[in-house]
Amino acid sequence: MSLVGKQFPNITVDAITEMGDNLRINVLEEATKNNQKVLLFWYPKDFTFVCPTELHAFQEAAEEFKKRNTIVIGASCDTNEVHFAWLNTPKDNGGIEGVAYPLLADTHRQLANALDIVDQDFDYDDEGNETLSGSNVTYRATFLIDETGKIFHESVNDMPLGRNVKEFLRLIDAYTHVQKHGEVCPANWEEGKEAMNADRKSTAEYLAKH
DSSP states (O other), X not given: OOOTTSBOOOOEEEEEXXXXXEEEEEHHHHHHTTTOEEEEEEOSOTTOSHHHHHHHHHHXXXXXXXXXXXXXXXXXXXXXXXXXXXXXXXXXXXOOTTOOSOEEEOTTOHHHHHHTOBOOOEEEOTTSOEEEOSOOSBOEEEEEEOTTSBEEEEEXXXXXXXXXXXXXXXXXXXXXXXXXXOOBOOTTOOTTSOOBOSSHHHHHHHHHHO
């Protein structure tokens, strides 16, 4: 069930930074108390394959998110210790050295389960007991949260599919435009392009021009 339009769960999770600082982060409070947007992205597991390409891609776009008053937080179900080891592994050895945003360590899967993004396939044994057959890691899920704590975008990729970071910047731009101007953003809208009023006349005029 989609969480778009709903309040982000009020759950505090362990986290760590590249400097080894152990933190406790509540994503909802990061948005509401600091009056900023949050991009929270989940990846399946440390020391894997597609995952480091995504973490570096989000780091490369860090300044663009900052310009948009948006903080980036990564997350998986690995421990802080494993996160820290990966943060200290050079990029040319498959590591994420240089990633500066915090990483959540949702080892008990409390937040991941609340968001319903854990790969948990259930099966039954010969005696009819429910058994877990999935990988018990998270999908590549992404959540955009506004300054009130409302989720205004969510997306979930299967394990092999990496994300396009530029699309999240576009979505933040579009949502900010809606917040500021009360207009709606048509398909393929980008910053600086024409938006519309949410009525039939404006839609007809836009379609006539495009």
